[in-house]
Amino acid sequence: MPLNATPALLPVYAQMPVHVVSGHGSRLVDADGNEWLDAYGGHAVASSGHSHPRVVQAIASQAGQLLFYSAAISLPIREALATALAERCPGALDRVFFCNSGAEANENAFALARKRTARQHLVSVEGGWHGRTPGALSVTSGARYEEAARRSGVPLSTRVPFNDVDAIRAAVDDTVAAVIIEPVQGIQGARDCSVEFLRAAREACSTQGAALIFDEIQCGVGRTGSFTAAESFGVTPDAITMAKGLAAGLPIGAVVITPWLAEGVAVGDLGSTFGGGPVVCAAALANLEVIDEEGLMENVLQVSERIRNGARTLGIAEVQGRGLLLGLRLDRPAASVQRALFEHRVITGTSADPDVLRLMPPLSFAPAEADRLLDALAKVLS
Numbered sequence: 001m002p003l004n005a006t007p008a009l010l011p012v013y014a015q016m017p018v019h020v021v022s023g024h025g026s027r028l029v030d031a032d033g034n035e036w037l038d039a040y041g042g043h044a045v046a047s048s049g050h051s052h053p054r055v056v057q058a059i060a061s062q063a064g065q066l067l068f069y070s071a072a073i074s075l076p077i078r079e080a081l082a083t084a085l086a087e088r089c090p091g092a093l094d095r096v097f098f099c100n101s102g103a104e105a106n107e108n109a110f111a112l113a114r115k116r117t118a119r120q121h122l123v124s125v126e127g128g129w130h131g132r133t134p135g136a137l138s139v140t141s142g143a144r145y146e147e148a149a150r151r152s153g154v155p156l157s158t159r160v161p162f163n164d165v166d167a168i169r170a171a172v173d174d175t176v177a178a179v180i181i182e183p184v185q186g187i188q189g190a191r192d193c194s195v196e197f198l199r200a201a202r203e204a205c206s207t208q209g210a211a212l213i214f215d216e217i218q219c220g221v222g223r224t225g226s227f228t229a230a231e232s233f234g235v236t237p238d239a240i241t242m243a244k245g246l247a248a249g250l251p252i253g254a255v256v257i258t259p260w261l262a263e264g265v266a267v268g269d270l271g272s273t274f275g276g277g278p279v280v281c282a283a284a285l286a287n288l289e290v291i292d293e294e295g296l297m298e299n300v301l302q303v304s305e306r307i308r309n310g311a312r313t314l315g316i317a318e319v320q321g322r323g324l325l326l327g328l329r330l331d332r333p334a335a336s337v338q339r340a341l342f343e344h345r346v347i348t349g350t351s352a353d354p355d356v357l358r359l360m361p362p363l364s365f366a367p368a369e370a371d372r373l374l375d376a377l378a379k380v381l382s
């Protein structure tokens, strides 16, 4: 298939030249019946795998019962999902707002922080990526995003150099509403923050009365081997934003916050027509149950270790990231290795770092699938 096969779609994506018609677990099938291994996880979305039968069943059953009603009416399935998230998040993170995407979750987190602190300014970290809506762009690194933020008229956040403990301490003063950090920077090739840096951010926010937001849109929902990346680092923020892997394929965003951040929130402060709709909530709830009941977070830790060890055997000097958000630092351009793996019907990702190949397979990626990925890598790198 040619790239961007129809002019009816805006040509804003560099598409992989494969025509996928179905997927189960970590396997995809193309229009010619060929099987592919998906180490890209549908862009880190297919957390319990593609089309997990329990998620599909939950969607079908809920769709047959009630396809939609907005949050103008209370729905047991929405309340069940909010409770399930509150139970799984660490510390006092137990209040939830649902929306439809990652960028929207971040925008709502900023709105909550600004309201609670009566301040405006945001602090972010160099290399972080937070979405394409104006507020999200204002905290996203990279010349093209900063230019897009300027075009939308939003002031840019203060950028702190990656893992610079002194800089984060210095940047957070009593004008700052929130600090947003991706604990594992996906677009940078799964570059993980140091625990010291996250602790310094926590301390600075607590001292100055600013909100600490973890953007876990890519690294959350079990991907680090803990339900939240926050637990994996042992640092608890005031807000966690989630999206991608939460409903394993249906569009959802969520902001989970503490009672401190929720104080004073009143009717009309936030809103979203589709946010927290019954079908997406049923999908997310089934997905969370699958992650728990099938031991997928334990699997993440085991398979992550297998990939790290295998990569070392192949002479790959550095593997960054956590769990199943990994970046393999190669001795040649990652894009060429990605293309060569593609020839072996293995789908992987690149990153902003030209030497780093990004892996974000389903949390159910099996040891045998990791071995198939490593075999293909061995052939490509030899």
Ligand SMILES: Cc1ncc(COP(=O)(O)O)c(C=O)c1O
Residues within 6 Å of the ligand: 101, 102, 103, 104, 129, 130, 131, 132, 182, 186, 215, 216, 217, 218, 219, 243, 244
């Ligand atoms: C860390 C992070 N934050 C925010 C977003 C934006 O999410 P969405 O595309 O759902 O708006 C993404 C998407 O790639 C992301 O990886």
